[in-house]
């Protein structure tokens with residue numbers, strides 16, 4: 001069974017996985033993994049596309065185009081508002097899309113987003129007509145501010161990029177889901193294994209953006225299948241309604257004089 005379709009900035013999607021294009025051992029492995037993941041949105045870095053090595057850059061492009069996915073250019077590696085805004089503008093011209101994954105980093109040790117610069121850059125890019133997907137921390141007030149500015153999608157981190165630590169602060173992520181019920185939320189970064197993705201989807205997150213866990217797996221294609229199944233399972237569970245945790249035991253085998261069928265709700 002397939003989980004329901006969803007919308008991102010007016011675009012209907014069936015897969016809830018956004019996938020990165022870096023760190024794969026070879027272009028073929030990347031293409032096979034992306035196909036196996038069933039992702040319909042691929043994030044690409046402008047810096048990588050304009051690398052000095054024009055020939056391999058061109059081949060990379062052809063492969064990306066052959067996948068026929070939506071492109072989400074990112075401003076990976078930008079540390080200032082100016083750099084991020086300029087990169088977003090160049091990406092819009094190069095990739096012909098107004099979508100941008102906005103990354104403005106504030107710390108080079110854990111690659112944590114700079115919340116102040118992120119707000120400033122978001123303000124500028126929205127007024128320039130971009131549809132911004134901000135890579136942000138899980139701070140509620142920051143997220144509320146980004147929504148006030150016009151973001152329909154937020155991408156809070158699960159853990160630092162490339163760390164594979166999973167959801168370090170489920171409480172904060174759960175709070176965001178509860179307080180921003182009408183905003184599309186994706187966990188971006190730090191997902192290490194399929195069960196981390198299941199956890200995010202069961203919390204009610206709309207999707208996941210990930211790269212390292214698939215690209216650095218021993219068998220990226222197989223791992224991509226695992227993530228595709230996990231994400232579908234997590235969303236189906238959320239849609240089906242996960243049972244609440246109880247403090248006490250409750251017999252699941254009916255005793256005499258008790259009805260076999262229960263009315264829910």
Ligand SMILES: CC(=O)[C@@H](O)[C@H](O)COP(=O)(O)O
Nearest residue numbers: 020161162189190210211212
């Ligand atoms: C490709 C990309 O955008 C990454 O910066 C993203 O944040 C994914 O992080 P992981 O590599 O930890 O999945």
